[in-house]
Amino acid sequence: MATPGDATPLPTELLNLADRSAAPAAVRVALARLSEAAPGALEAAVADAALAHSLVSVLAASRSLTRLLEARPMDSLAVLAANSNRLAPNAATAEDLVSWRNLEFLRIAARDLTGLDTLDEVGANLAALGRDVLQASWQLTEDDDTTIAIIGMGKLGGNELNYSSDIDVLFVGEGPRKELDRRARAIMDIARRCFRVDANLRPEGRDGPLVRTVESYEAYWDRWAEPWEFQALLKARPVAGDTALGEHWLGAAQRWLWARPFDAEALRSLRAMKARTEAEVARKGLGNRELKRGPGGIRDIEFTVQLLQLVHGHLDPDLRGATTLTMLDEMASAGYIDDNDAEKMASSYRELRTVEHRLQLVDEQQVHTLPTDDASLDRLARVMGRRDEPRGTAAEQLERDLIHIQTTVRGIHERVYFRPLLEAFAATSRDAASLSSEATEVRLAAFGFIDARRTAAALGELTRGLNRSSRLMQQMLPLLLDWLSLSPDPDLGLLLIRNLLTGPRQSRQIAETFRESPAAAQS
Incomplete structure (x- = not known):
């Protein structure tokens, strides 16, 4: 069966899948372009139901990956056909690294969109991709004058990366300062061809040296570090570079993070910082559309978990992990948070992060807000599995579900994050020691x-x-x-x-x- 205007008839099996997809018109157009770019390329998809499902799912969800499929149809279809096998890193040159990254990114997205991997696995796969890119960038800049380890912060260090996360890093090194700075910048230049790389979480931010020794980090933590900087260390982990140096840095960071109890003044500082962030979101008028920083959003869950870690972690080593959902489970099993609250926060976190992933997959942009135009919102809702029903359109159902989640999360966050007992623990923690x-x-x-x-x-x-x-x-x-x-x-x-x-x-x-x-x- 041919579609009007097509030079080559498209397989009926694929057209039927397209019509049942989240974006039928867009998928039909993409299939036609694929057929023109590589005649006969779609025959394999007709013979392989799993490949056809992966192909249509990707075309419906992502414009950027559709462009990759159109530019490299045979390579891309081969990856989709064998999507259970992780691609071995290829980094002989920076160009090879970019090519490998794009195909591995496609593989991860296809497994996600077809339900083969959980949210936890998707985040871990993306973090592994980020680590591999940094390791390859480190190898491509290797010299005899410097020793450098790369520390992953945020979602990279937490093994829970987004599709369009910044790769937050710190550099720790030994060697001539000028050469260390040169090499760190060269590493970032290569890695930035694959990800946005940000080193501004380092001590003193942009004004501070790009690379420090372990001793320099320790001196900073001792004299000038703010509470939010210790909070950031919760997710800091070596991700690439010299292994021994990275582990040496991590040992020092863990000692500074946990040796001293988290006091009441530091607790109030973090609460005030979060209040300022929420006020900024409110000024922008984003309301419930902001899934990350808005009330009941992803940050409410992450900050609740991290504050409990900071208050209780100096006495409970099991609370010193970097991954949000793992730590939430630990806290529930230990009684730091109610089991029911933990279960609701975990399920809400997975749903909010999944919506965030679907938003970012469209064009690989760092998006955290629901779209305002009806067509984009409808497509998002359908990619999330909603369909029009008597109880509401797909978009209405998604919005209603998200409001319920945000209300639930906000209630738990306010009850736990501002719990009086946290103040009491923090105020007396130095006495306890x-x-x-x-x-x-x-x-x-x-x-x-x-x-x-x-x-x-x-x-x-x-x-x-x-x-x-x-x-x-x-x-x-x-x-x-x-x-x-x-x-x-x-x-x-x-x-x-x-x-x-x-x-x-x-x-x-x-x-x-x-x-x-x-x-x-x-x-």
């Missing part, structure tokens, strides 16, 4: 405990061990002591608490009570 000192018994006596030695032994029982309950109790002890000191009989109060915490189930329940309502716990 010193509870095991020789002055413990003196301090307990000052709190009003009559038998300070027995009290110290009881506290040891409550906090002994490496399980989650013990770690959480270590953080809660300063609060407990403060509250017990106000009671008529602090010794008896501590005895009763110890009896309540005789098993892991009871410990978990008490921890949840403290987490949700400090006032109730105090009473």
Whole structure:
């Protein structure tokens, strides 16, 4: 069956798939162009149902990948036909690197759009692509004068990259400063042919040196680093370059991040910074269309997780990971966040990130807002699997679903991110770090405990061990002591608490009570 005006009839099987796709007209036009660019190229798709599904899905979702298919039809179709096999990096030259990157990007997108990979796997695949590009760029600039490691920040370091994320990096190096700077810029020049590369998260931003030694980073963290810079270190991981130097840098960064408790002033600083970001979004009038920084958006989830990491991570090493969903699961299992809240945030995060991916796949642009024109919004909704129904058009259903998600996320974020217990933990965290000192018994006596030695032994029982309950109790002890000191009989109060915490189930329940309502716990 031919379409009007076509020089060559298109296969009926592909036309039927096009008509059921998210963008029938666009797919038909693209198929015709492919047929003209490489006569006979579509025959393989007719014989391979999986290939046909991948091809039509990509054509419906992405104009940029459609252009790649039209420019390199045989190479692109070969990748789609074998999309389960990751392409080996080819980086003999910068041009080879760009060519390989484009085909691997196509493979990742096709597996995503056809449902073969989960959101977590897609983010990890894109991060692996970013790492490979940086490693190849490092290899293409290798010399005998410099040693450089590349640190991935943000979603690259977190192994959860977007289709159009900036690649945020830091450089750590050894060697002549001028040569280090020259090589780092050469690495970025090559990598920027594949991704946007940003090194402005480095100490002092654009005004600071592009490459520092490990010792220089440590001096900066000691004297000048702001709370948001320590928050950024949560996702910092070596991604390319000299392995030993990268691991040396990571060890130093982890020590500075976790050695000192996150105090109340730092907590307030992060909250104020987020409030300023939200005010900027509000001034732009984007409302619910802004999926990343708007109320109930991706940042609400990420910042909630990261703040809990900063407050609790210095005592709980399991909270020191870089990936948002992994950390959310850890926090739920440990009782730092309600299981139901964690489940809702995880499912919301996956849906919001998937919409973000679909927006960015269209033209490989860094887009986080829903389109305003009806045609683009309708196409997005259909790529997301919505179809017109009696209860509403595809676009109306998507908008309604997103508003529900944003409302849910915002409610949890406000309840957890501004939870009073976080203030209490942060305000007393420095005291918690010193509870095991020789002055413990003196301090307990000052709190009003009559038998300070027995009290110290009881506290040891409550906090002994490496399980989650013990770690959480270590953080809660300063609060407990403060509250017990106000009671008529602090010794008896501590005895009763110890009896309540005789098993892991009871410990978990008490921890949840403290987490949700400090006032109730105090009473």
